[in-house]
Amino acid sequence: MTDLLTPAVLVGIAISGIRLATPYLYATIGETFGQLSGVLNLGVEGIMLMGAFAAFYVALTTGNLWLGLLAAIVVGAVMGLAMAFISVTLQAEQGISGIGVYLFGLGMSDLLFQKTMGSVETVNGFPAIPIPFLVNIPVVGSLLFNHNVLVYGAYLLVPLAWIVIHKTTWGLKLRSVGQNPAAADSLGVSVNMVRYVSVTFGGLMSGIAGASLSIALLNVFQQNLTSGMGFIAVALVYFGGWSPWGVLGGSLLFSTINALQNWAQIANLPIPPTFAVMMPYVLTILALVFAVRRVNQPAALTKTYERGGS
Amino acid sequence: MKFFGQVQEWLLTQYWLRSLVPFLAAAAAFVIGAIMLAILGANPLEAYAALIEGAFGSLNSFADTIVKATPLLFVGAGICIAFRGGMINIGGEGQMVVGALAGTIAALSLPTWPSWALIPLCLMAGFLAGAVWGTVPGILKAYLNVNEILTTIMMNGIAVQLMNFLLSGPIMDPVQIQQRSFIPQTAQLPAASFLPRLAPTRLNLGVGLAVVVAILAWVLLWRTTWGYRIRAVGLNPQASRRAGIRVERYAALAMILAGALAGLAGVTQVIGVNHRLFTDGSATGFTGGAGFNGIVAALFGQLHPLGSIPASVIFGALLVGANKMQRVVQVPTALITALNGLVVVFVVASEIWRRRIAARGELAHTPLESQLTIEGEAAES
Numbered sequence: 001m002t003d004l005l006t007p008a009v010l011v012g013i014a015i016s017g018i019r020l021a022t023p024y025l026y027a028t029i030g031e032t033f034g035q036l037s038g039v040l041n042l043g044v045e046g047i048m049l050m051g052a053f054a055a056f057y058v059a060l061t062t063g064n065l066w067l068g069l070l071a072a073i074v075v076g077a078v079m080g081l082a083m084a085f086i087s088v089t090l091q092a093e094q095g096i097s098g099i100g101v102y103l104f105g106l107g108m109s110d111l112l113f114q115k116t117m118g119s120v121e122t123v124n125g126f127p128a129i130p131i132p133f134l135v136n137i138p139v140v141g142s143l144l145f146n147h148n149v150l151v152y153g154a155y156l157l158v159p160l161a162w163i164v165i166h167k168t169t170w171g172l173k174l175r176s177v178g179q180n181p182a183a184a185d186s187l188g189v190s191v192n193m194v195r196y197v198s199v200t201f202g203g204l205m206s207g208i209a210g211a212s213l214s215i216a217l218l219n220v221f222q223q224n225l226t227s228g229m230g231f232i233a234v235a236l237v238y239f240g241g242w243s244p245w246g247v248l249g250g251s252l253l254f255s256t257i258n259a260l261q262n263w264a265q266i267a268n269l270p271i272p273p274t275f276a277v278m279m280p281y282v283l284t285i286l287a288l289v290f291a292v293r294r295v296n297q298p299a300a301l302t303k304t305y306e307r308g309g310s
Numbered sequence: 311m312k313f314f315g316q317v318q319e320w321l322l323t324q325y326w327l328r329s330l331v332p333f334l335a336a337a338a339a340f341v342i343g344a345i346m347l348a349i350l351g352a353n354p355l356e357a358y359a360a361l362i363e364g365a366f367g368s369l370n371s372f373a374d375t376i377v378k379a380t381p382l383l384f385v386g387a388g389i390c391i392a393f394r395g396g397m398i399n400i401g402g403e404g405q406m407v408v409g410a411l412a413g414t415i416a417a418l419s420l421p422t423w424p425s426w427a428l429i430p431l432c433l434m435a436g437f438l439a440g441a442v443w444g445t446v447p448g449i450l451k452a453y454l455n456v457n458e459i460l461t462t463i464m465m466n467g468i469a470v471q472l473m474n475f476l477l478s479g480p481i482m483d484p485v486q487i488q489q490r491s492f493i494p495q496t497a498q499l500p501a502a503s504f505l506p507r508l509a510p511t512r513l514n515l516g517v518g519l520a521v522v523v524a525i526l527a528w529v530l531l532w533r534t535t536w537g538y539r540i541r542a543v544g545l546n547p548q549a550s551r552r553a554g555i556r557v558e559r560y561a562a563l564a565m566i567l568a569g570a571l572a573g574l575a576g577v578t579q580v581i582g583v584n585h586r587l588f589t590d591g592s593a594t595g596f597t598g599g600a601g602f603n604g605i606v607a608a609l610f611g612q613l614h615p616l617g618s619i620p621a622s623v624i625f626g627a628l629l630v631g632a633n634k635m636q637r638v639v640q641v642p643t644a645l646i647t648a649l650n651g652l653v654v655v656f657v658v659a660s661e662i663w664r665r666r667i668a669a670r671g672e673l674a675h676t677p678l679e680s681q682l683t684i685e686g687e688a689a690e691s
Contacts, residue, residue: 042459046651090659095398095459096609100654103602107647114642115350223644224592228467235460274475281467285446288456288464 013263015143017256018151019217023048023209023226024251025154027233028240029161030205032247035237036165037198038178038300039087042098044206045230046105047079051210053109056221057116059123065215068123069150072211073204079105080203084196091304102230110223117221125219126150150208150216161244174198178298181305191305206230232284239287242296250287254280321667328667332612335660339652343645352639364634365627371634373511377583379626381406381575381597383520385604386611386618387527388571393613394531395564396544401447401462402572402601403593404469405440409573410580410596411473412439414496414587415481417503417580425502432503432581433519433574440573441566443469448565452558458565466601470593477589495588505582516582520622523571527615530567540564575600598629599647606650609657625650 027044034041051072059068083101086092126148134145165171176184177194185191209230214221232254240246261276321327344354365375385402392399412435420428443465451458477494486493505515531537542550543560551557576597580587589595607625611617628650632643 040459086655086659090662092655092658092661093398095400096605097655097658098459099400099602099605100651100656100658102651103606103654104648104651107644107649107651110644111350111642111648114644228463231460231463235457235464238457238460272475272479274471274478277474278468278471281464281471284464285450285456285461288460289450289454 009263011139011143013256013259016259016262017252018143019147019255020258021248021251021255022151022154022212022217023229024233024236024255025157025248026205026209026212027230028236028247028251029154029157029244030202030209031234031237032161032202032240032242032244033165033174033198033205034202035301036174036178036242036298037195038181038298038303038305039084039195039199040094040098040234040302041080041083041087041101041199041202041206042095042231042234043079043083043101043105044098044202044209044234045226045228046102047076047083047203047206048210048213048226048230049105049109049224050079051076051207052214052225053112053210053221054207055211056123056214057112059215060117060121065123065126068215069208069211072207074207076207076210077200077204080200080206081196083203084199087199087304088192088195091306094302106224109225113221113223120220120222122220123215126216148216150212154212155248158244158248165244170194175298178300181300181303185305185307195305206233209233232280235284235288238291238297239284241291242298254283257283322663322670324667328664329612331660331664331667332610332657335656336610336653339649339656342652343649346645346648347639347641350641352641357635357639357641360638361628361631361635363631365631367634370511371630373508373513375623375627375630376517377512377514377626378598378629379622380516380520380582381579381600382604382607382625383517383524383618383622384575384578385572385600386608386622387520387524387615388568389605389608390611390613390615390618391527391531391540391571392564392568393608394544395540395561396547397448397451397561397565397568398459399444399447399462399565399568399572400459400602400605401443401465401569402575402604403597403599404462404466404601405443405569405572406576406579406597406601407466407469407473407593408443409436409440409576410587411476411576412436412573413503413577414499414580417499418481418496421500421502423500423502425504428500428502429505429581432577436573436577437570438573440576441570443573444566444569445562448562448569451565452562466593470589470591473587473589473593473596474591477587481587483586493588494591496586498586499581503581504585505578507582512583514578514582516578519574519578521619523574524615524619527567527571531615536560536563572601572604575604603629603650606654609654 027048031041031044054075055068055072058071059065079101086097087094128146128148131145135141165174173184173189173194177189177191181191210226213225236247236250236254239250257280261279264276265273347354347357364371366372385406389399413432416432416435417428447458447461447465450456450461474494477496481496483495483497485497486495507514531541539555539560540563542555543557547557593601603625607621608618611621628646632646635641636643
């Protein structure tokens with residue numbers, strides 16, 4: 001156990017926690033917008049897988065990481081738009097249709113992977129960009145200022161999302177649509193438009209989340225690459241109380257647990273690795289139980305809206 | 311555009327179309343599947359023909375289809391109960407895993423017991439373990455309003471790790487430990503625990519049990535007070551509460567029963583088909599995705615336990631036929647997972663037309679709801 005106490009190990013775990021929070025952050029920030037508008041998109045996992053594949057495949061074939069990222073954005077946005085159509089226009093049950101989107105993404109990304117590559121390959125992902133001067137600060141420099149562009153982007157997104165949600169008219173519309181769609185509608189806010197935009201944006205972000213895994217953090221693609229991260233991301237939005245700062249805390253907590261768990265496996269601690277892997281799931285359930293007490297859950301979450309309907 | 315409007319108007323008045331909507335939706339999913347096959351450079355007709363031949367072409371393949379359909383039917387029947395009670399159970403995978411674990415442990419620890427005692431005991435163990443796995447999300451949802459979709463998904467993750475832990479230590483095959491090969495699997499179960507088979511195929515008594523369970527689920531839902539209350543709670547919890555039904559209790563019960571039936575799916579898979587439990591580290595390695603595909607079958611069967619019977623055969627056939635399709639037209643079996651996803655999306659999304667047609671027919675749900683009001687008034691007075 002003395003290993004845990006060395007500063008170098010602690011810093012190492014913290015750095016990898018900060019890095020690994022990236023996919024959670026993109027997915028949860030995107031999902032926060034969708035849920036605030038009243039739509040629970042449970043297809044995040046499937047969209048992440050498709051985004052991860054698209055980014056990896058395009059980056060591998062063209063050698064251009066930015067084109068790969070663009071591909072993930074397009075794929076994610078299209079799938080988000082489809083989810084919006086299903087849940088807003090067709091008013092489908094959101095939980096079940098989300099599982100459909102998940103199964104589709106799981107099968108489709110695997111199918112395309114087998115058809116196009118067949119075996120696991122690697123790409124050189126986005127390189128770390130040390131920020132001049134700041135990176136030289138002891139400890140803090142290596143913790144915060146020596147990451148790749150997608151990691152920086154994820155953290156910049158948090159205050160941006162907060163500003164959009166709380167300081168803009170559109171954010172006000174977003175929250176009103178999620179709390180009381182009928183009232184928002186009577187004030188001239190287009191409920192469907194706000195929901196379409198939010199859910200499509202959420203899909204786009206899930207696409208980037210997938211890309212951050214396949215071309216910025218792990219730099220590989222394989223079947224079921226995300227292995228449940230998308231579902232945890234959906235739960236983290238509840239955990240974070242539908243606030244960008246809350247989901248930042250949740251994402252960091254979970255990524256740090258992931259980092260600890262990787263370290264525990266390498267360090268050969270006398271805990272079975274299966275229990276370490278189990279921890280995030282148990283924690284998520286506990287987090288959900290405590291999240292219920294939050295008062296700011298969008299009142300219309302998962303409820304479809306039809307003008308003049310009940 | 312006006313023409314289409316008129317066509318839609320006319321279609322909405324056709325009450326008989328109501329029950330056809332899910333089939334049309336699934337058909338649409340297969341049309342998209344055909345387009346995907348064409349894009350992948352395969353002849354869709356050839357691919358689907360290979361799929362059907364692979365599923366029904368010989369006695370053995372037909373038996374395999376039924377064997378694959380068995381867990382789908384158990385899970386699907388449970389999903390019907392859960393969804394009717396307003397509980398969305400995505401935890402079939404985990405519930406199957408713990409059911410299988412419990413049944414396996416029961417069989418391994420009582421190797422001297424005779425079949426007539428051991429088989430019911432294994433089934434009971436699987437049933438109870440699945441029920442326990444359903445109880446956590448069921449109680450959390452019913453009493454604390456914790457989103458059950460997310461908790462059931464998390465329970466899946468916990469179940470898989472529990473299986474990995476047990477199979478890589480406490481119940482690992484002693485031979486694996488002796489030979490130091492450490493493959494995470496149990497020893498073969500005692501033969502007394504095997505479900506009787508129809509030799510030479512892999513068809514076993516499990517399918518008979520599944521059909522009986524599906525019929526019992528139907529009886530429960532439509533012929534008993536408990537089932538009536540479960541459906542009432544799912545349809546309208548407020549009205550049910552006014553009618554004096556303990557909403558939380560019946561909502562939780564729906565989830566617990568769904569878990570129990572998925573647990574049966576897990577244990578029959580072990581004592582009927584595999585005769586030992588092994589893991590590749592994931593849930594699907596053991597379940598074959600039946601926990602998710604059971605949802606597809608239940609939805610396709612219109613959330614009716616008896617409808618789940620033919621639906622399970624269809625989706626079992628897809629899973630079995632996919633291997634043949636992969637050999638003949640070189641399209642990976644993953645296509646079927648994607649197709650199942652599309653079927654779910656299309657069937658759920660087409661509900662809106664089913665509802666609209668039903669609303670025109672003015673028959674939708676009225677009997678049950680009016681009964682509830684009457685009961686509620688009686689209770690209040």
